[in-house]
Amino acid sequence: MQLLLAHSKSPGKLILSGEHSTVYGKNSVATTVNLYTECQIFAINNEQIIQLNLINLDYQKIWPFELLKNSSRLINSIDDFRFDGEESLMKIDQFRNELQSEPANIMNSCLVFLFLYLSIGDLSERKSIKIEIKSNLPNGAGLGSSSAYIVSLAEALFTAFKVSIDKKEFNRWCWEMDKLFHGKPSGVDNSICTYGGAILFRNGQLIEQIDHENLPELKVILVNTQVPRNTKNLVEKCRQRLTIFNDIGNQLLELLNSVSQQVWFTLKQDQSNLNQLSTLFEMNQHLLNCLNVGHEKIDEIVAIAKRHDLSAKLTGAGGGGVVMIYLNNDTKQESLLKQLHSNGFVTYQVKLGVSGVHTVN
Incomplete structure (x- = not known):
């Protein structure tokens, strides 16, 4: 029997105004759309594995539980979480190398999971888990599918591992992970998926928010x-x-x-x-x-x-x-x-x- 540890949902996003100009520090307006990415995390007792199921991509990745549990934690505190490109990737070379033959979206999705898993909380307290992620957001269509994936996964992992983080810092973590997909993301996508409603975004900063209500x-x-x-x-x-x-x-x-x-x-x-x-x-x-x-x-x-x-x-x-x-x-x-x-x-x-x-x- 599987025990559900966490279940999260992140909406997609829609840019109402300011595409491309936001890259140059100008205003952009974004809102959420009720197409969702969902992440469920289950405890599994009969196998010593960590299993990631990307349902929409028909892909499953399994790591030996002891391999991840005995890995070094990537950060010392929540404030230290950063993604610095190749320098950061070198810290997980043993995992990255076995993913090199996969398509970019699958490899990046797995790497995001690994960075989050190896950064949140105390690795020594981990149990075997299965992560299932599904979405009704079309990929690569401008609706924030990669950010919705990151945000829903991060929310579920923080919940499953019972680690508290404030929303501003959580949003920064998701922006750091979006660098894996987009190189130099503006921050709009992860911010609207995190905060919801509508946001005014400028020069890399969330300026104002209108609550969904x-x-x-x-x-x-x-x-x-x-x-x-x-x-x-x-x-x-x-x-x-x-x-x-x-x-x-x-x-x-x-x-x-x-x-x-x-x-x-x-x-x-x-x-x-x-x-x-x-x-x-x-x-x-x-x-x-x-x-x-x-x-x-x-x-x-x-x-x-x-x-x-x-x-x-x-x-x-x-x-x-x-x-x-x-x-x-x-x-x-x-x-x-x-x-x-x-x-x-x-x-x-x-x-x-x-x-x-x-x-x-």
Whole structure:
């Protein structure tokens, strides 16, 4: 019989405004979406193993229990937790080497687990456990699947090992782990998955939060272009254009910054005028196209939305991934969905602004 030690859920994320400009210290506005990654940790008594099951990836990794228990703890205190690239990876070389043949997403997922496992609490007190992680977030679509994985896993491990950590420090740990996936993450994704609701983020800092209970209801349809993209490559494409057209690029970033400020003001103080979000999202999309992160499939979805008198914008890095259609007028929703599906797109009808990571009782 398996004893459940912890069960956590982390939502995905949606960038409402400020994609790419956040990399340059400008405002971005993010909210949660009710697509979740769940992590369950079970105590197992009949085997001396540590087992990690990545259900969506159809992957299972097993380590001998004694091998992990007798490893050196990676940090001396919670405040010491850092990920410094190759320097940090060298500390777990014996584990990394056996993962080298795996796809990057599987290898990084395993490494995140190992860093957290070998850093949280007292290793001498460990028992054999099985970790199961499943998600209904599409991978690589701009909805924060990697951060939701990290945040849900960290929450479950801290709970299972009965180690206390405040939310700010917890969020920093998750940002450190996101470096494994994204190199130099802005911090937006892990922050919104941790805190929930909606956040205003600028220059690597969470500036303000609106709790999920105080957010207006925003009706959206998410449309998956089913075009895979690489966040690092798109960030580089944007950087190259900004470098070539420096003065124009700076003006574009300031315009995106202003749009994000107005989106945040509307969500926080001017909720009687939510219809103006439609225009702001349209502006955002045009500015992002100027930064060279669009795609013909995104343009197709934007055009379909426009024919239904609705606004749409990419969310995340662009170049494919997911497009958000804002339903400020949902009377044409049935016709909209019919056309999107007939054009081969996958859609999600979701709720925005849900609570952040939490333990499931």
